[in-house]
Each structure stands twice: as structure tokens, then as C-alpha cells.
Amino acid sequence: MQETAVKPGKKLKAPKEPKKPVSRKEMTKWQYTKAEMKRTRVGYLMILPFMIMFLVFTVLPVILSILLSFTSFNMFQFPKWIFFDNYIRMFLDDDLFITAFKNTMIFAVTTGPASYLLSFLLAWFINELPPKARAFVTFIFYAPSISGSAYTIFTIIFRGDIYGLANGWLMKLGLINDPILWFQNETYIVPLMIFISVWTSLGMTFLAFIAGLQGIDRSQYEAGAVDGIKNRWQEAWYITLPNMKSMLMFGAVLAITGAFGFGAIVTALCGTPSTNYCAWTLNHHLAEYMGTRFEFGYASAIALIMFILSFGANQLVNKILAKVGQ
Secondary structure, three states, rough: OOOOOOOOOOOOOOOOOOOOOOHHHHHHHHHEEEHHHHHHHHHHHHHHHHHHHHHHHHHHHHHHHHOOEEEOOOOOOEEEEOOHHHHHHHHHHHHHHHHHHHHHHHHHHHHHHHHHHHHHHHHHHHHOOOOOHHHHHHHHHHHHHOOHHHHHHHHHHHOOOOHHHHHHHHHHHOOOOOOOOOOOOOHHHHHHHHHHHHOOOOOEEEEEEEHHOOOOHHHHHHHHHHOOOOOOOHHHHHHHHHHHHHHHEEEHOOOOHHHHHHOHHHHHHHOOOOOHHHOOOOOOHHHHHHHHHOOOOOOHHHHHHHHHHHHHHHHHHHHHHHHHOO
């Protein structure tokens, strides 16, 4: 075997030892995150198109709306920076905004929790029915959400003349002598809007709760009975609700967005504006300044207020749901 000649005065290098893998404990948080991202880079590439669309069509518009809320902007001239003037005008000079804010809070506090709780109770009850009966009853309650403007049936029921079903029945019973203008009378508009809104909201939230209840392993209830659970309410608190937290959060988001975005039903049934602005909401106020007056800076300020209200309600619901089952 031929040996390799070594020049005088030159030292041989020792062979490099293989690098030892770094353990999780020896890594910093950034090093561990970087390593995980490199390991799962294929997954990141797959969600990249969604992330780009999410940033462009959701995050960027929100940021622009926040910036525009501090400007005077009419779409024809370059935005003029006015700092907090829009918010000062909103709370101190715009009486109609205060009316809209008050009505929105009334609708949100009533329709949001009512539709949420009613959806859960109905889903819980229907889940106990036999499969065929459950499918039929689920369709009955879900039908309003897939029927488009199904609430327009109330224009027939509460028609403001003797041909309206409600007026006809009340006059036959002798309770009224003259027909009531249901959707033009301030006394009846808000209660009717709340009732119709709750009726139409039993859609996606209700269906999500049905799916959540169907996904619970029945053996957990047997184990709960062995551990000392005595009644259905304890089952709901310690087994049903903890297993449905994701669905409960999904339903809460739908209820919150629907409650604070209330307005389409009022426009369809009562017109815009409603009588003496009794059902005027932030959604109407936003549409007025954005689509009619083209005051996009002021409209952005209204939109930001609605965003803050929705975000605050969402955080409150998160804290409440975190205590479920404890």
C-alpha cells in the first residue's frame, strides 16, 4: 500500500467529528421555531396562496381603514390628515350616531345571546331524537337560513291593512278596531325586528351545534355516571360543553358578527330610515356615509368602532368559554 507523502513542517489535520444534534432544551425559542419551519416548509408553501389572499383582502383593508379613519377622504381628493376630528365629531356632534350606537347595543345584547342560547338548546333537544326525526326537524329549523330573504314572509303576516294575517286575527277576536301599521309604528318596530332576527339566526350556529353534539363519544357519559355525575345539567357542564368548545366559539363568532352587523332586516321590512330612526343602527350609519355621502374617512371611523365592539365581545366570550367545565 502506497503511503501519502507529507511535506516537512506540515501537520496532518485530525478528522472532523460529526456534529451532535442539538436537543430542544439547548435551543432558543427562535432556533426551535426556525427548525420547525424548515422541517414543515412544504406545509407553509401549500398555505402560501391563502396567506397572500388573506393579507391582501383582509389584513391590508383593515389597516387602511384604521389609517383613513384619521383623515378626511371623499374618493376624489387625496386624503387630508385630521387626526381625531372624525371621532370628536362622532361622539359630540353626530346625534344620529348616538342613536345608531344605542340601537345597535340594544339589538346586540338581545339578539346575540338569545339566538346563541336558543340555537344550543334546540340542538341539544333535537340531538336526543331518533335519526329520521332528527334529520327532519333539523331541516325545519335550518330552512330559514337557506331560503335567502325568508323574513319577507313577515310582510304578509304583519301587513299594515285588514288583509294582513295578524291584523285580521286581532280584528276577528275584537282586540283591535283598526289595522295596525306594524312596520311604521315605533312601538312595534324594535320588538318585531328582534323576534325576526332571532328566528332567521337559527341557521349556521344551530347546525354547528348539532355537529358538535354528534361528535361527542357516548362512552364519556357512561364514565361520567361512574364518576358521580347525577343529572343532565351536570352532564352538559362537565362533558357536553367542554367537548364542544370549538363549536361554541364558532357559534359565538357568528352570533357576534350578526348582532353588530344588524340592519338588513330593518331595511327590507321597514325601509331606510325607519320611522323616526327608531331602528337606525351603526350598519345603516356606515352605509349612509360610505355609499351616499362618500365621506370615507368618517365611514372608516364608524367601521373601526364596530370592529372594536365586535373584538371586545369576542374577547369576553373567550373568557366565559374558558371557564366551561371548571
